[in-house]
Amino acid sequence: MLLLVTVCILCLTYYFSSNRKFFCLPSPGLCLPVLGHVYKLMTEEGKRDPVMFLWKLYKKHQKNGIMHLRSFTLDLVFVGDFDTLKYIYNHPDCQERVNAIFVEPSKHDRMVKGKEMPGVIMSEGKVWSDQRRFTLRTLRDFGFGKTGMEEMIQEEVLLFKALINKNQEEPFDFINQFNLPILNALWKVTVGERFEYDDPRLISIIERLTDMFKRIGKPENVITLCFPWINKIFPSFMEKDKSLKTNHDIMNLMFESIKNHQETLDHNEPRDFTDKVLIEIQQTTDETSSFYGETGIENLANTLFDLFLAGSETTSTTLTWAALYMIRYPEVQKKVQDELDHAIGTDKHPSLQDRPKLPYTEAVLMETQRFANIVPNGVQHICHRDFTVNGLTIPADTLIQPVFTEILKGDYWEDGMTFRPERFLDEKGNVRKDDHFIPFSIGKRQCLGETLARAEMFLFFTSLIHQFKFLPEDEQKLPSENYSPGITILPVPFRARLVSRF
16 A cells, blocks of 8 residues: 555656646646646537637636647647747747657658658658748749639639539538539649549548548547557547548559659659659759658658648638628628629629729638638647747647637637628728738748638639529528537538529
8 A cells, every 4th residue: 555655656746847847837727647638628518619618718727828738648838829829930949740749640641651751731840841942932833823823723613613503403512512623723733633523532532531620620539649559459449540541542642643643754844743843853862852762752742642631621611611601691792792793794704813803802701711710720830949938938849739719719809709801991991901810820831822722712702602692591591600620610511502693
């Protein structure tokens, strides 16, 4: 008995002494040995709506824009203050993505054989800076910000409208409908191809990807992150086997595309992003470069994977919310349509050149991104050494996670829980920029696809709302603003009637 008590005392002493550096940070209360603050998250409310629950927890316990929370072996600092997040996400000591806990599971998910994480989302250091720089430059060469990009998007818009017209008599199910057309606009630039809307393999991957985002976003999923050995013993725990198969299917799709490009590559006539990267790989002789040999191929496959995730999920989810809001707020829909009719007429397709003439429409898209808040916890950063912000020292290897619900919907906006596009217009009716509006995050690792995403959202939204009235399936029942929480948050399934205006 005495031995047991002694062991317990020693364990507690070690626990508190090894973690005293976190005790100065504001937190939601008692941090238990082993569990940390997990008991706070596992309440019924926390599991039902983790987004709102975390926001309430943050508002109650934060100090100077920061709240520390421990989940088993993970130490997280949540940041809901704009200026604080801007400082941290630009800080050179806070640009990492993975730590010792994450690296092996992340490699397994991505079928990575090399020493370092490849691609542009999960990579770090020189790999990240070189891959991001090359990716941005090459995508810009092949369309980002150019007329060619707009033409590719417009082509996809027309095909999507044809699909809607073919089924106009039936209520349109919006969930997962935007994924493929949005992805196609990007895929044309990156691999020179587009997917057919009825491609069963792609439909399956995208549906499973949406389910995976929901699973990973659940609070209880932190168990598999902290203790990856559990899935080695129980592969189906938290449905990890399904997530793994989805990731591997996408990676295999990327490798197939790369192989096809290698077989038809012409150095003098690069057709797309993939060709440009393959040429760079063949010309690289520095064995330490992330573009060298098989390392280069692995980075290319993972960059395509990253672009696939971004291209098929975030923009399409934003447009799904935009459709829902137009049904729920018909007076806003009417104002958008009146502005479109006045600015471009009824027999012309909206283009990016029309953007300056459509301030209210632009404000509606901005308010949709703010109000929908589709990635409420953003993408985590990890600090690789201690650093101080607002008088508080954040220890090395801490995960930094934004509370975008606070930044995009909190007190700064006064009526942030109200859908009101006019907040983005000045007294003359022109678009008013606001530094706190950061749906694409902020800092050195800000979303590299922002230019394409904004173009896609504008062209798809204006083209559809210009041609169709968005009406509820049942006039007596508007679609709900409730959502399915996850890494991204989708509306609960809803259908609408799309009626041609002309």
